[in-house]
Amino acid sequence: xxxxxxxxxxxxxxxxxxxxxxxxxxxxxxxxxxxxxxxxxxxxxxxxxxxxxxxxxxxxxxxxxxxxxxxxxxxxxxxxxxxxxxxxxxxxxxxxxxxxxxxxxxxxxxxxxxxxxxxxxxxxxxxxxxxxxxxxxxxxxxxxxxxxxxxxxxxxxxxxxxxxxxxxxxxxxxxxxxxxxxxxxxxxxxxxxxxxxxxxxxxxxxxxxxxxxxxxxxxxxxxx
Numbered sequence: 001x002x003x004x005x006x007x008x009x010x011x012x013x014x015x016x017x018x019x020x021x022x023x024x025x026x027x028x029x030x031x032x033x034x035x036x037x038x039x040x041x042x043x044x045x046x047x048x049x050x051x052x053x054x055x056x057x058x059x060x061x062x063x064x065x066x067x068x069x070x071x072x073x074x075x076x077x078x079x080x081x082x083x084x085x086x087x088x089x090x091x092x093x094x095x096x097x098x099x100x101x102x103x104x105x106x107x108x109x110x111x112x113x114x115x116x117x118x119x120x121x122x123x124x125x126x127x128x129x130x131x132x133x134x135x136x137x138x139x140x141x142x143x144x145x146x147x148x149x150x151x152x153x154x155x156x157x158x159x160x161x162x163x164x165x166x167x168x169x170x171x172x173x174x175x176x177x178x179x180x181x182x183x184x185x186x187x188x189x190x191x192x193x194x195x196x197x198x199x200x201x202x203x204x205x206x207x208x209x210x211x212x213x214x215x216x217x218x219x220x221x222x223x224x
Contacts, residue, residue: 007128011128011129011150031050031051031097031098031099031120031179031180031181033099034097034098034099036054036097038065038094038096038097038098039051039052039054039055039096039097040054040055040060040064040065040093040094040096041053041054041055041089041093041094041095041096042054042055042056042093043090043093050097051089051096051097051181052089052093052096054096055093064093064094065094066094067087067091067092067094069085069087069091069092069104070085070087070102070104070175072085073106073173074104074105074106076106076107076108076111079221079222080111080112080113080114081107081108081109081110081111081112081166082105082106082107082108082111082112082113082114082166083105083106084103084104084105084106084113084185085103085104085105085106086101086103087101087102087103087104088101088178088181088182088183089101089181089182090182095181096181097181098181099179099180099181100177100178100179100180100181101121101177101178101180101181101182101183102175102176102177102178103175103176103177103178104173104174104175105125105164105173105174105175105176106171106172106173107130107132107164107166107171107172107173107174108166108171109166109168109169109170109171110166111165111166111172112163112164112165112166113163113164113165114163114187114188114189115161115162115163115187115188115189116161116162116163116185116186116187116188117159117160117161117162117185117186117188118156118158118159118178118180118183118184118185118186119158119159119183119184119186120158120180120182120183120184121158121178121179121180121183121184122155122156122157122158122178122179123155123156123162123176123177123178123183124153124154124155124156124176124177124178125153125154125155125156125164125174125175125176125177126151126152126153126154126174126175127148127149127150127151127152127153127172127173127174128150128173128174128175129150129171129172129173130149130150130166130168130170130171130172130173131147131148131149131166131167131168131172132147132148132164132165132166132167132168132172132174133145133146133147133148133164133165133167134146134147134148134154134162134163134164135162135163136156136157136160136161136162136163137160137161137162138160139160147167161188189222190222192204193215193218193219193221193222194219194222194223198219201215201216
């Protein structure tokens, strides 16, 4: 369950707006419509085609429908000076089959949520604190972007490559919402230069029109 600790009235209002406006109707969900009131995920079972099996009704408690993981600031001590705290079905089993999830995204000064895509969901978001450059690229290679401040929203259509960059002087915070209980995330830099096994150098050198040394230098940044 989200708390308002440390947030101003304006920030709390932004967060409330996110919750009210970004939770999609079932008919607009990227996931199949549920056939029951809820299906709290049985995380001890293997996932099926579109979710986890339901926990037995006798084992369900009120705690299954509440989650406080988004109330805590994430650790931004990393390569990109950024952190994502996910509230998807893997962290919040009560979302199973409901077609919704959220993320908390924290940015240190200069922090970057690197170019990535969500293969199973459209993303909407609201900036709670700071100033973010938000951008995405269409399948026609058209780049759309805008610098957003607290209270301003954005949307990224399903599957398109996008990013957020902290362009303010201090920390930044955003909350994002998805019309899938498990939207997935494909980070381009990791996909291309930190996959296991590695993509052959011959593919990457030709794709980027560079020498092997350039590819190896980029790989070294990711520990390869």
